Amino acid sequence: MTWVSWRLQRTETIVTLGMLALLAAFLVPTGLNMWDAYHHDGLARCLALQQSPGCMGKVGNFRFHFQTLSDNATWFTLVPGLLGVLLAAPFVTDLESGTYRLAWTQSVTRRQWLLGKLGLPVLTALAASGVLILLFTWWRGPFAHLDGRLDHSVYDMTGTVVIGYTLFALGLALALGVLWRRVAASLIVAFVGYFAVRLMVDYKVRAHLVAPARTAWHGVQQPRSLQNADVMSIVGTLHGHTILSGGDFTGGAVKMVAPGMRHAFFQAVYQPQSHFWPMQLTETALFAGVALLLVAFAAWRVLRAE
Numbered sequence: 248m249t250w251v252s253w254r255l256q257r258t259e260t261i262v263t264l265g266m267l268a269l270l271a272a273f274l275v276p277t278g279l280n281m282w283d284a285y286h287h288d289g290l291a292r293c294l295a296l297q298q299s300p301g302c303m304g305k306v307g308n309f310r311f312h313f314q315t316l317s318d319n320a321t322w323f324t325l326v327p328g329l330l331g332v333l334l335a336a337p338f339v340t341d342l343e344s345g346t347y348r349l350a351w352t353q354s355v356t357r358r359q360w361l362l363g364k365l366g367l368p369v370l371t372a373l374a375a376s377g378v379l380i381l382l383f384t385w386w387r388g389p390f391a392h393l394d395g396r397l398d399h400s401v402y403d404m405t406g407t408v409v410i411g412y413t414l415f416a417l418g419l420a421l422a423l424g425v426l427w428r429r430v431a432a433s434l435i436v437a438f439v440g441y442f443a444v445r446l447m448v449d450y451k452v453r454a455h456l457v458a459p460a461r462t463a464w465h466g467v468q469q470p471r472s473l474q475n476a477d478v479m480s481i482v483g484t485l486h487g488h489t490i491l492s493g494g495d496f497t498g499g500a501v502k503m504v505a506p507g508m509r510h511a512f513f514q515a516v517y518q519p520q521s522h523f524w525p526m527q528l529t530e531t532a533l534f535a536g537v538a539l540l541l542v543a544f545a546a547w548r549v550l551r552a553e
Contacts, residue, residue, distance in 0.1 A: 259333050260371055266330065267378050270323070278386040281313050285389040294392060306393065317390055317400060323383070324403045324412075328441040330375050331416025332434045334368040339424030339433050342549075361546050365421070369542070372417050376410040383409070395475025396523045399449060406527035411534030416441040418541030425548040448530065454479050456529040459516050466509045477518040485511040 293302030420437035483491035
């Protein structure tokens with residue numbers, strides 16, 4: 248049964264390996280260029296001396312050369328979704344064509360068939376996610392040092408969340424597949440659903456996964472804890488009047504220059520850099536947990552099929 252499962256899954260697995268190879272072909276040379284520039288200009292030392300005009304110039308020069316590349320590479324956050332729905336294709340294809348009934352008449356029980364048809368894609372998704380994490384974490388390294396790890400372009404491609412994203416896309420495609428038994432419709436809707444959920448979590452849910460920190464200060468000099476933080480909201484008052492009220496200041500860079508600002512009082516609610524791993528693990532558990540429920544639903548539905 249394991250050999251049969253591999254034969255049915257091998258095309259998607261080979262395509263997955265091809266996608267990873269193409270990603271590596273892009274990320275490795277461009278990553279080497281970024282890391283070379285980062286070390287050559289001594290940006291690690293400059294980050295500790297941000298007020299130095301010379302160092303700020305070096306940081307600006309680095310951004311000038313690589314920011315567009317980094318912004319365009321943000322689309323790579325869709326790769327886990329593509330991998331997930333792709334690995335679900337053989338399972339849904341069997342359901343659409345009805346060939347699973349033939350397998351059940353060849354001394355293969357439904358549970359054995361399910362173990363092979365669902366177990367192999369899950370294991371492949373985990374392995375592919377691990378490779379993606381290694382590639383993305385290394386490639387995003389310079390910008391993680393510059394902008395912090397809570398920046399969306401860094402956070403979504405590093406840590407453990409990639410595992411949750413891939414498993415969620417796989418589980419969603421499997422669940423839709425057992426309901427509709429149509430390969431094209433199931434995979435397309437699953438990918439669109441994956442994208443929609445990712446947007447909602449990125450901009451509405453993530454900041455609340457871990458209890459945020461709060462801080463207050465007088466004057467324009469911000470606390471160091473706000474450096475590269477995800478500032479959810481900030482309120483400033485001067486002589487009893489509100490002079491600043493807003494939120495979503497990713498990076499914590501909120502500067503105000505006006506007469507008498509040294510008397511202003513500010514309060515901020517934010518996610519500090521130290522919350523990176525608690526947020527990552529919580530979000531990974533959220534996506535992986537939903538994925539587990541979706542895979543279990545797909546298995547239950549097939550077991551009840553006539």
